[in-house]
Amino acid sequence: MTVKFGLLGTTEARIDGLLVEDLGHPRQRHVLAALLIGANRPVPAKQLIDRVWAGRPPQRALGTLYSCISRLRRALAPASRDVRIARQAGGYLLTVDPSAVDLHHFRRLVVRAGAAHRDERAADLLERALGLWRGEAFAAADTPWFNALRAVAHQERLAAELDLADIRLRRGDHARLLPELSARAQQHPLDERVAGQLMTALYRSGRTAEALDLYQAVRRRLADEPGIDPGPALRQLHQQVLTAAPVLATPAARPATRSAPSPTPVPRQLPAPPLLFTGRTRELGLLDSPFGPSTGQAHSVVILAIGGVGGIGKTWLALHWAHENLERFPDGQLYVDLRGSTPLGEPVQPRTAVRGFLDALGADPATVPADPDAQAALYRGLTAGKRLLIVLDNARDTAQVAPLLPGSPTCTVIVTSRRRLAGLAVAHGARPLILDTLTDTEARHLLTRYLGTDRVAAEPEGVTALLDHCAGLPLAIGVLAARATTSPGVRLTELAAELHEEQTRGTSGTTGASAGRGAPP
Template sequence: MGVADRLEFRLLGPVEVWRGPERLAISSRHQCCVLAALALCPGRTVSVSALVDAVWDEEPPSSARRQVIKLVCRLRGALGDAIATCSSGYALNAEPDQVDAGVFASSLAGARRLSAADPAGAAAAARAALRLWRGPALSGVTPCLAAQARRLEEDRLASLEEAVGWELIAGEHAGLVAELTALVAAHPLRERLVGQLMSALHRSGRTAEALEVYQRTRERLADDLALEPGAELQQLHVAILRNDATLAAPIPLPAPAPLAAARPAAAAVPRQLPGAVSRFTGRADQLKELAGLLDRQDSVAIAAITGTAGVGKTALAVHWSHRIADRFPDGQLYVNLRGFDPSGEPVAPSDAIGSFLGALGVPAERIPAGLADRSALYRSELAGRRMLVVLDNARDAGQVRPLLPGSAECLTVVTSRDRLGGLIAGERAHAVSVDLMTTAEARDLLANRLGPECLAAEPQAVDDLIELSAHLPLGLSIVAAQATLAATLSLTELAGQLREARDRLRAMDIGDACVDLSAVFSWSYRTLSAAAARMFRLLSLHPGPDVSIPAAASLAGTGLDQARPALSELTRAQLLAETGTGRFACHDLLRAYSAQTARQDETEQARHVALHRMLDHYLHTAHAAALLLNPFNDRLSLAAPQPGAVVGELVDGEQARQWFAAERPVFPGVVARAADAGFDLHAWQFACSVADFCIRAGHWTQTVAAQLVATAAAERAGDPDGQARSLRELGRAYVQLGRFPDARSSAVRALEADESLGDPLGQARDHTVLGIVAYLQGDYQEAIESDRIAYELFGAAGHRAGQADALNGIGWMQTKLGRHAEALRYCTKALELQQTAGNMHGEADTWDSLGCIHHHLGEPKIAVACYHAALDLYQKVGVRHPQANTLIRLGDTRQAAGDTHAAHRCWRRALLILDDLHHPDAGTLRARLTEHPPAS
């Protein structure tokens, strides 16, 4: 990117964006808020929830998340690809030197490095950095960013104080009096500025005025805060009263010795880190990320290591701290803040600081009582020291803030189950997320505990144990301990016992509360609000793998507005992970704990009612989505949803497709959960509602499994209509898998049920399936007869789109028999009916048939046009396998016309679809591409 195209983000004043010399228009305050929140941490992900908080200073509206997404889209209109979409939010694709706040921080760091040898040069560099400010930081944005604005303003004032200090060292006191007088008037309680003004006045021969400044400050502190001036200011006052000669001369340059060596020899050097982690494994990415902080320590002094219970946050923090301990010669402080402790009592920040001060050699009588005074003394003790501070198991950002050093020479490492969003936003902590282990990392952990030979002897059992432990380090460690304690038990037998256990968490108990998974998880669970705890319990009823907000709201029966805060709280507590926009999941061991709490704290009736609401959500939403995608699908007679069930508000086919695509992995579990819980009507109705989408999208194996469950459910309920519908969809799925005998058997059974019901529409659909089976088995005449019967039955039912489908089927068989003119007549009539009825699926099928007919009639141009019309419609309705078939036939027509390159392009596009669907025809098509390469 050239200089003229380079984006610059300005936060030190009104929020602005510039592209080279041009200021870009940001049309609203809300857009400025989103932009500022992203620019405060360039290159790092900011969640949608955090952006919502940045935009609304009061209770956000129910549409807040959607509005934020729209605001980001509008910003992209101005910024292009500068905003990236991440798994849990958005990130600004910018380097720190593209943000004036980042330039300011790096410039100040450079000035500090220069200060020992050249204080005048350091002051000049600091003054240049301060000229980046154009007014109050983040001007014009919401009060929700006020904390960040205050932090930036504090950085500005602290940097100004440093610049003034270096100028005083360089002997420039006379020129500073006027500026310092104005600064003290604006900030009368900043004792460092007061002291600098007193020094400048005294050195300029204005000692009486210096003493007056002290007296005014002392009176102001006493009146406003009932406090005396701090020790440094009092000492300066005494030195001026004594006319100390050292104050009259320019302050000498400090010796070039390192900070640690400059401290008194008696200064305490604490070494409080816990013992090094034995045989630490994995976490290479996180260790690399943490190592990068050392190179940026002048601007990023806090590493926030977050993750769910048992994921190994403390092990990572302690392991890395030992690796870098020699970089901090003034010592290492450590405290377990017990934020998620079985006692339920986190360590008070005041107590933690008291312990740290003692370790730093501060006598007990000098340690103040109040938190503010302790925190101030703690920061003073760390000033000039290069120390590592490890704050383990923090409850939240509020517990951590008083324990943060004030010096960039120190590095703080925080671990927590909380996401510490406030610390990341307000104190610029660098987030390091610790997730479940990869399979390779899990293998390494087990190999370290059990030995590589043990793993090599039973590789499948090792894979099973990793899955049963949910890739959770604590779970893997427990499994390794169980294998060690039960030496006579093979890994295969251990995996079998865990798999068959009704309560896996109890089966993994080794008698130590510190590594009891239920106990460890409970320490997070007990911190939840009542609403979030109930949501956590009820989520165990969802079949997974992930859950949407409407489905979660239906389980809780609370509505969307109440469900969102509960899910957000669970996410902050790391009991859930947001896997995509508005979708949440947890690993299997947390799910098992969730089920345990549901059994303990929810009655059986409450669980049954919650499950009923969830199934109503899926059934009613799926049925509505199916009709939006294809209005000619059969309508089912659904019972009214239970109170509290949320039915998805889908308005068009595109939204329906998006819902189906997002929820499709959940479908098998919903059918199975409904059947297992005795909701047989829900089981077969839901399976039938999603069948058409799944079949057209190529999910045939999943459809077979679901329809087998649905058929059994309908039989248990004594529901012949449900049996017929389920068997018919089962037959359609068998067709796609090439299991033609099974397809015929299912369709015949469906036909028998529909004949007993006297349902002509159902019979027509059954004959259509039988016609397809006959065609695929090469019996074209039987296929024609099945479609003729279907045509008559569709007519009796008044279903014109079905009649058109039957006519198209007859036309297709005619062309297979070489009767192309007859085929053209049938398919032309079918197309007219489809277009009149507005059946896009059927119209696409008929255009494909017409393409094949015109190909055989020797009319390639017309054939190509027909195939393209079919492809356009297939893409609009979102079906994939028919697209592959049409592309293959289009390629055949291109090949016949002599355009082998175009033919291969068509076949390759088809092959991509077939490979993605794992379709058996992919091998045949791949062979064709290999055997008949295009002419050079």
């Protein structure tokens, strides 16, 4: 039997391709993650306890650790030839082929890419390495040791992404890179290498003014925050853009032998699905209803408008349904966070979102008109006849959404908003779905998935008290579960009493409706 371990996302194990379901509660998975990170090296028990429980170990910590190890051995027993956890010199040693652990395999592929002599070979290795990532490294592990390693791993991922982008720019693939580079520049606004790549792609796409504007924005940010000027490389690139230096010209196309035209890109912009989605059976059925066998061919765009207060789970519902129905949208999925209810920053302008969609749909930058209305018309033309899903998350109002609606009945749109968007229903036939809080059963099930069956069963009174504080809001349950998980030695009844005292003083920011303020919709 072959075994594979995943750390670049949630901690998981697969034996002969099948997911191992019984890896246990989150802390037990963190024990496995810590052993896999140090694979083939003994890890002292005290060090393991500190890495997993971060200075707040449970009572009888060594016994708890031993129980975790014992259960992990049983779960991995079918692959005992390929992976072993042995007790050794006051600690534990997990023996496994490093290539079976995605983190170590990723690092080996990146090293091989750096040593490759041809861009094509390096790009292939980097794409394989980046394809191993499924989300945030060591997801849900929140201790100083894991957090520090996560930061390092994410920097390694960014470096690999930038290396691959450099190769693609050298190969003249700047137009297809634009959506990716734009998103990366938003995530890393102070990274000069990221800014330089985006400036190069914009310049080569005929968007010189935007490249220069980007430089000035980065220069201001660097001056405001770290208090420094751009480095020599970015300043030189700025001068090259100003003078239209020949070195920035698009690389000459390689001699072709009657190659087929480049395929139209299929956008895949959805964020990762929520890991612990629970309940919402009725709402999922309502979202499915327009696609039943008896509905026939749609004559207009299907627009599903999910509304509700902050923290009630609108985005979770939209993303869960979207990922469960990907096969209905073979031509791709577009996504934008419109930031309509974000406390900091301005809502996204419709023209900005349209331009991002045009890039994702593969529009030739040279043919994109300057007029926003003309861009919206081009967007509708590119989506016509395609089976696309378009998720407009966190919308402010109908006016922000309307320019982003496609014109083809083959497309489906999901809008989330804290407002009811009555104008969207009246003018565009949107189907409203107003979310209510979770039922008591759903809320308890969600908390159980966070904390584990054993802890919930052991403290029924504490669970009831915590759920009363959460008022059925999924976000509030997640916040309190995180607090409970990082304090394993604190009983749930004690945590509930602390929350009650905080609420009485009027200082609580993590319970009930107050936990949803300023939260993602």
